[in-house]
Amino acid sequence: MTSTDHTRATGPRNTRQRSEIRRAVEDLPTFASAQEIHDRLRHDGSGVGLATVYRTLQAMAAGGELDAIRTPDGQIAYRICSPGHHHHLICRRCGRTVEVNIPSLEQQIRALAAEQGFAQVDHELEFFGTCAACAG
Amino acid sequence: MTSTDHTRATGPRNTRQRSEIRRAVEDLPTFASAQEIHDRLRHDGSGVGLATVYRTLQAMAAGGELDAIRTPDGQIAYRICSPGHHHHLICRRCGRTVEVNIPSLEQQIRALAAEQGFAQVDHELEFFGTCAACAG
DNA sequence: CTTTGTGCAAAGGCTTTGCATGCTT
DNA sequence: AAGCATGCAAAGCCTTTGCACAAAG
Numbered sequence: 001m002t003s004t005d006h007t008r009a010t011g012p013r014n015t016r017q018r019s020e021i022r023r024a025v026e027d028l029p030t031f032a033s034a035q036e037i038h039d040r041l042r043h044d045g046s047g048v049g050l051a052t053v054y055r056t057l058q059a060m061a062a063g064g065e066l067d068a069i070r071t072p073d074g075q076i077a078y079r080i081c082s083p084g085h086h087h088h089l090i091c092r093r094c095g096r097t098v099e100v101n102i103p104s105l106e107q108q109i110r111a112l113a114a115e116q117g118f119a120q121v122d123h124e125l126e127f128f129g130t131c132a133a134c135a136g
Numbered sequence: 137m138t139s140t141d142h143t144r145a146t147g148p149r150n151t152r153q154r155s156e157i158r159r160a161v162e163d164l165p166t167f168a169s170a171q172e173i174h175d176r177l178r179h180d181g182s183g184v185g186l187a188t189v190y191r192t193l194q195a196m197a198a199g200g201e202l203d204a205i206r207t208p209d210g211q212i213a214y215r216i217c218s219p220g221h222h223h224h225l226i227c228r229r230c231g232r233t234v235e236v237n238i239p240s241l242e243q244q245i246r247a248l249a250a251e252q253g254f255a256q257v258d259h260e261l262e263f264f265g266t267c268a269a270c271a272g
Numbered sequence: 273c274t275t276t277g278t279g280c281a282a283a284g285g286c287t288t289t290g291c292a293t294g295c296t297t
Numbered sequence: 298a299a300g301c302a303t304g305c306a307a308a309g310c311c312t313t314t315g316c317a318c319a320a321a322g
Binding site for chain 1: 206253255256
């Protein structure tokens with residue numbers, strides 16, 4: 001090669017849409033679906049397209065910037081979370097979310113996997129309930 | 137009321153389709169989606185309709201006759217399981233399934249719910265991995 | 273200038289539903 | 298005879314994809 005080096009990993013480009021989506025996600029009070037996030041953006045005057053929201057959220061989740069969960073009715077919901085592995089306790093009514101760590105579970109899973117001869121065991125565990133405020 | 141008593145709960149009717157679906161489900165080697173079960177039935181000569189399969193599986197799951205899980209890609213899969221609460225360790229490749237009990241988890245969930253003031257906390261936990269046979 | 277991101281609309285996949293007909297009870 | 302179950306096709310929903318255009322590096 002002669003002059004320019006095109007081999008470096010550059011990461012995603014900084015577009016207006018990406019910034020807007022990131023900000024929207026940072027402002028999220030609870031887990032929200034791509035469509036809900038899109039609605040918020042539109043409501044706030046952004047002209048970002050739905051497909052872009054889907055693509056960007058997907059990319060951010062893949063990059064670990066975002067947590068993605070599957071709600072009981074099958075939608076994917078996103079939210080910014082603390083780093084590291086954890087689970088969520090989510091209020092079905094208001095969406096209030098508590099992050100939960102269950103170290104003993106992780107241990108048991110490793111034991112279980114070994115015992116059964118399974119490898120690359122993924123687990124996804126979320127809790128859905130009704131919080132005190134909403135039950136009251 | 138004068139003569140006939142129509143207040144008794146009678147349960148679902150005994151139709152040919154329902155029997156066929158039940159038998160198909162009993163023969164399932166692994167969790168299978170409504171469409172897969174429908175395919176099997178058609179393949180075995182049954183003319184049962186897809187909508188009926190969906191409706192029947194849904195009803196059976198609601199009635200506790202069947203376990204329903206949501207696969208990582210969002211489909212619903214059904215299978216006959218042992219009674220009582222348990223989870224599954226499922227091979228992504230071949231579908232081999234191991235039933236798993238994690239009593240300590242159930243305890244922790246109760247504790248967690250109490251501690252956070254949440255009620256009616258549901259949890260759904262399934263494990264997806266690669267079994268020894270498929271990894272080999 | 274090259275490459276990636278965006279928008280729009282169309283397509284896709286799974287699931288549900290409306291309605292007329294058939295079968296159970 | 299009365300009412301739930303079935304079939305078919307259409308509709309629904311969420312999500313992904315194709316393609317032309319705009320923007321970033």
